[in-house]
Amino acid sequence: xxxxxxxxAGITGAMLSWKLSQYALRVAVLEKENDIAEGAxxxxxxxxxTGYDPEDGTLKAELNVKGAQQYETICQKLHCSYHTVGAYxxxxxxxxxxxLDVLAARAVAxxxxxxxxxxDEARKREPNLSDQVTRVLDFYTTAVIYPWEVxxxxxxxxxxxxxxxxLNAPCRSITPIDGGYLVKTPKGDFRTRYVINAAGVHAEEIxxxxxxxxxxxxxxxxxxxxxxxxxxxxxxxxxxVPSKEKGKGVLAIPTVYGNTLIGPNSDFLDDPDDNGTTDxxxxxxxxxxxxxxxxxxxxxxxxxxAGIRPTTTCPxxxxxxxxxxxxxxxxxxxxxxxLASSPAIADKVIEILLQSMQPxxxxxxxxxxxxxxxxxNLSAEERNALIRENPAYGRIICRCEQxxxxxxxxxxxxxxxxxxxKGVKKRVRPGMGRCQGGFCEPKVVHILARELGxxxxxxxxxxxxxYILERENRV
Ligand SMILES: Cc1cc2nc3c(=O)[nH]c(=O)nc-3n(C[C@H](O)[C@H](O)[C@H](O)COP(=O)(O)OP(=O)(O)OC[C@H]3O[C@@H](n4cnc5c(N)ncnc54)[C@H](O)[C@@H]3O)c2cc1C
Numbered sequence: 001x002x003x004x005x006x007x008x009a010g011i012t013g014a015m016l017s018w019k020l021s022q023y024a025l026r027v028a029v030l031e032k033e034n035d036i037a038e039g040a041x042x043x044x045x046x047x048x049x050t051g052y053d054p055e056d057g058t059l060k061a062e063l064n065v066k067g068a069q070q071y072e073t074i075c076q077k078l079h080c081s082y083h084t085v086g087a088y089x090x091x092x093x094x095x096x097x098x099x100l101d102v103l104a105a106r107a108v109a110x111x112x113x114x115x116x117x118x119x120d121e122a123r124k125r126e127p128n129l130s131d132q133v134t135r136v137l138d139f140y141t142t143a144v145i146y147p148w149e150v151x152x153x154x155x156x157x158x159x160x161x162x163x164x165x166x167l168n169a170p171c172r173s174i175t176p177i178d179g180g181y182l183v184k185t186p187k188g189d190f191r192t193r194y195v196i197n198a199a200g201v202h203a204e205e206i207x208x209x210x211x212x213x214x215x216x217x218x219x220x221x222x223x224x225x226x227x228x229x230x231x232x233x234x235x236x237x238x239x240x241v242p243s244k245e246k247g248k249g250v251l252a253i254p255t256v257y258g259n260t261l262i263g264p265n266s267d268f269l270d271d272p273d274d275n276g277t278t279d280x281x282x283x284x285x286x287x288x289x290x291x292x293x294x295x296x297x298x299x300x301x302x303x304x305x306a307g308i309r310p311t312t313t314c315p316x317x318x319x320x321x322x323x324x325x326x327x328x329x330x331x332x333x334x335x336x337x338x339l340a341s342s343p344a345i346a347d348k349v350i351e352i353l354l355q356s357m358q359p360x361x362x363x364x365x366x367x368x369x370x371x372x373x374x375x376x377n378l379s380a381e382e383r384n385a386l387i388r389e390n391p392a393y394g395r396i397i398c399r400c401e402q403x404x405x406x407x408x409x410x411x412x413x414x415x416x417x418x419x420x421x422k423g424v425k426k427r428v429r430p431g432m433g434r435c436q437g438g439f440c441e442p443k444v445v446h447i448l449a450r451e452l453g454x455x456x457x458x459x460x461x462x463x464x465x466x467y468i469l470e471r472e473n474r475v
Pocket of ligand 1: 007008010011030031032033037038039040041042043044045046047048049169170171172198199200201202203206221222264307308309310334335336339341
């Protein structure tokens, strides 16, 4: 019997499994997709908000502040990128400046540091800020991360400590049994004492397997442009003043890899899995970014994408044991700032678990992971030494991002490693650059086939049957 089954391997499930792996518990993470974090955690603004925005008295406010405070240390331990770029909240005119006063008061009460700048002072530091901007709050401790990397690093470390990760294992039913629950998936049945529902936009379906939910998931799409690394129009994250209707608004975000994101919009959806971009959504992004910024080179866009917020009819995070379903815990309604809050969301779930279980510490737990080789970040001497040891680091496969065959092999062979083309792309970035995989994808297919001991015809792009090649036409 498992102690805990976590449903969903997004940042909520991943961070929780990592923190739980410090205990001697038998934990399984069930993920319906063919890789981890394919939901909201894959497609978002990647901002570690510092906690000035959520309304007073909410779990969002409490857990955002607590979660953000842990992030830098977590990223250091797990060798993940963490760039403190700072966030400007830009007000245009007296009405919007009043909203800045509200945010400033919340920041003071929550111990979140900031500077108050005039429009002209801010423009000296951020030259493309629009002339309409009259005042700016500079939340200079705000950071950006690569959310997918953090989720993967958490699961890699957790799995090293004994956690089981089951991919392609959608939870189909949950039935109460003596001492817990029986969770059924096409990959097998899991008997467990506790269940954690971290299923994002599908959390309502999971909840309704044990009790009728008093809330509904109301998914909201957000669409983005990704600008080429050569086009870097901003130094800080630039936010408009937030509003109740449109949330944080359309932002510009300098990512950890030097690309700039422009987005998102915020549109309710009927289909929680409809993650395609739309003409209307991108037009909204284009027209709204010009309010706070000039000279955004949207003609340097190399890709567009959309993410879906697991919003519900409840305006706050829901983290609680479900009434009438003992030992079934929801970690749901995790919309923004869910990423920034995730370390504290995990703590909150563990606090609930510890009310009814007293697990021993896992004496062998190692809460770090091995730093991956990133050739681009090494000096010429370090690179040469590495290539002499292993020539695969000398063969560049992705020219845009300068990724070597050695790095691709590493990401396939490591725990929770890649077994799909998109999995390689997300772990080490071939295909993320200007050519979007035009040159490197065929090579990645062949490396995957060789490493996994399968035919190139069996290599998939992402989901289980998303084959890329139809037949061999060359010998
Ligand atoms: C456009 C956008 C911008 C955002 N920007 C920010 C930001 O800048 N900062 C911030 O803090 N937050 C931001 N967020 C919010 C943040 O991304 C989410 O709060 C967070 O990623 C939620 O993580 P999760 O693990 O709860 O959900 P998800 O990442 O969606 O993970 C849920 C997982 O459950 C799996 N699953 C679903 N059903 C089943 C099933 N039946 N069986 C097994 N597995 C299942 C899914 O496949 C998925 O992998 C943003 C979100 C969006 C969409």
